[in-house]
Amino acid sequence: MNNPQCKEWLARLYRSGQYTDLTIICDGHTFNVHKSVICMQSSFFEKACKKNAFMEGETGVVDLPGDDPAAVKAMLESFYLSSYSYDPKHPQWSLHTKVAALADKYDIKPLRSLAQELLGKAKHEVPKHEVEFATAIQWTYENTASDDQIRRTLVQMAVDHLNHLLKNESFSNIVAQVPELGRDILVENQERTDMTRKMALISKYTYKCIHCDSGWALLHVEDRTQNCPRCDTSQLAQWDWMFIYQWDCSICGYIIGSSNDNETVAGDEWICPRCGGQGFKCSNKLIY
Incomplete structure (x- = not known):
């Protein structure tokens, strides 16, 4: 309700307690309200x-x-x-969760x-209030x-402070x-781990090889070489690219991302853009 005057009337009606025509009882507590407002x-x-219905x-x-x-x-x-x-000085997790349940x-809505x-x-x-939070989540x-x-x-909040x-x-x-609860915490934590790994690749400097049309993620522009790790040419251009596979250098552990389906290429044919060595572990497919 966005009309300021109507809001004021309803607030006055609530505080005055006048003209009520409906009584709501809950666990020994009585609330007098107005059908026209509630219904x-x-x-x-x-x-x-x-x-004539109920x-x-x-x-x-x-x-x-x-x-x-x-x-x-x-x-x-x-x-x-x-x-x-509610008391803003103390977290009211139990109250808010119970109100949400009543709303459903x-x-x-x-x-x-x-x-x-x-x-x-x-x-x-x-x-600061682990016991209260635990009570609410239970x-x-x-x-x-x-x-x-x-x-x-609540699970997201729990994982934030796990x-x-x-x-x-x-x-x-x-x-x-x-x-x-334990299962949901594990799932949320794993999803965050996967997303962190993906974002780490996406946030790297990304290039496209003009020669072989491969896309790669390189961590630093000052790497030893900016040659394509697949064909070793220097015909690269910065590019906004989606990475499908992750590769780990067997020598220095450097991680690169591949944009195309090159998972069948022999690892020893590739050149690490960080150390210049050859030999990559089997690729891991990323899920996007």
């Missing part, structure tokens, strides 16, 4: 409050058993304020996006589907208890 933003509540439509009372009261309060607050309150459960955004903003706080894996984006967000987290007993215990 317009959630298909779940719209259906629940229909007359009991809730007749009684004006909706019970949400099993949901977290703090997350329900945040959800209802967002209907009026387009956000929800009750079909509130803007709230899902907001919770995901707020969750990501706390990523730098992980090393709850998420116990209460969400395997393809839930919140899982991926060396630190693995020294924490609470986090290590949860990884041991939740096999899916």
Whole structure:
């Protein structure tokens, strides 16, 4: 809702608590809200409050058993304020993950996006609050589907601080208890390793041999020679090239990237642009 005046009215309506016509109960907590506000933003509540359809439509009372009261309060607050309150001095991973789960459960897409955004903003706080982070990630894996984006967000945060987290007993215990979490961390870590290797090749100085039409990645312009490692001619031009294969020099370990399907060429026929030696190990195909 982008109209400033409407936003102000909704905020006043929320804070005043007047004219409510719907009661939501959750684990002993009672929230009085307005059907016209809630039902317009959630298909779940719209259906629940229909007359002559469900009991809730007749009684004006909706019970949400099993949901977290703090997350329900945040959800209802967002209907009026387009956000929800939380303590910014402390990371609220558990609150944000539970709010995101409620947003999925009750079909509130803007709230899902907001919770995901707020969750990501706390990523730098992980090393300071490992126990709270471990609690949030355990709850998420116990209460969400395997393809839930919140899982991926938390796993990415975990991998960002993996060396630190693995020294924490609470986090290590949860990884041991939740096999899916351990698997997802391994997959994310491997994907980052692969990407780092690929980007290392892409970021090198790239050349195309005008003579044999091969493309190569060379690490430094001041290398011993800028001759083509395949045909040893100097007819090179700088080029923006996509690399398919990776080769390691058997002598100095220098890595080069090949743009064409030269994996069948004998390694001893190639000349290392770094040391001038001949002899390359078998190529590894890169995945792009």
